[in-house]
Amino acid sequence: MPAFLLPIAGIVLGLIIGSFLATLILRWPEDRSVIAGRSSCDACGHQLRAWELIPVASFILQSGKCRQCRTSIAADHLAVELAAALIGGLALLAAPGVEGFAGAIFGWLLLTLAALDVKHHWLPDRLTAILALSGLLSGLLSASPSLVDRLFGGLAGFASLAIIAAGYKAWRGREGLGGGDPKILAGIGCWLGWQALPLVILGASVAGLLVAISWQLRGKPVAADTMLPLGSLMALAAFPLWLYQTAGNGLPY
Template identity: 75%
Template sequence: MPAFYPPLFGALLGLIIGSFLATLIVRWPEDRSVVGGRSACDTCGHPLRAWELIPVASYFLQRGKCRQCGARIASDHIATELVAGLIGGLALLVSPDIDGLAGATFGWLLLTLAVLDVKHHWLPDRLTVLLALSGLAAGLFSLEPGLPDRLIGGIAGFASLATIAAVYRMIRKRDGLGAGDPKMLGAIGCWLGWQALPLVILGASLVGILVAISWRWRGQSVSADSMLPLGSLMAVAAFPLWLLQTGSGGALY
């Protein structure tokens, strides 16, 4: 089989899954059914036909607008599809086997949590638990890192940020971290193992600094009270670490 087949399959699968994730990201915070009912324009309710639901292609065929009412299709919808496709392609490029499919699942869950955190400052417990359980399940299939490292990673990830949040609250008399952030790091630890946790925090910190610099460059104020979505920052750091970890045969640290 040609070497480009697995990543191509991963990219195409990612585009399809990305379309579903983009819909989930829009509907879930509004308490609307994600799977029930026919897909329709969020502005006018126009039911979408099959050719209007082709990931990425439909967006360009319709010039980014609803055919019925002319309302613009949110650009973050196609961005979610494209990023999901990239995640699937990279995961199966690095590991064209079950490990790659597992890594793609890791990336798609991280993507969903990251976008929800950016848009709504919300890390749903159900999705975070699914991230953690799927990571532990991957360890049962003897995928690296091993299950003991993943279990320790889950406990250490949650406990470390929960302790920091408690100390901060005690000293500053206000919350410094969201309630979902410790759970998010614990879930990431269930995938990458405890050894990778410092790298996740380091990576998230570097991405956060870049975000703050971009805010200042655009004229936005940045202060100690500025809210940065830590869950999203950790997600951005975690998937590249999985790629490096898997590509190096688990010898990243």
């Protein structure tokens, strides 16, 4: 396939993957199967036909509603499909080849974890483990960062937040970080290397500050114990860093 077509292929593949991920994000927390049985409307049980399952297009053609019961389809389903398409296109634009496909997988895993964290404050161990393992395996496709840097990234990512979480709990007597936050940072470290971890935390902090300001502007109270999805914020910072690391010939370290 010509290199200029690969980002388009990434977009198309991202739409398909995104449709699956959106269903996974909806059903997994409810302990419902993602692959068993035919797809159906969650409100009325109407079994969906092939033309009702086309990513993005079906949502638009049906005006965002089930054709049978007219119940609104969750807008976040569409958002996940579009985000997955964007991730696929950008990854293969940054690296038109196997490394780009690997980067797309990184982005899709981050997208799934971020959505689960926002909606359910849940970062599944199985998914963070897959994130870490795939990051180490991707080291076979790219010389930078090195496998040693990735291993240190995983260890440093986990240890840094685990120590902060333990210290906060000892000081304040309550949880300050979710148990999955050190694990997702470990997974990110396995992809980006230990040198990128400060930038991930910085990016997450800036994003969190912007979220808090937007909540205040909308009249939502923000206090010291207000829960922010740190895992989602770190995921949001990590994929752009991978793009820069890949297309920009590495981070300045």
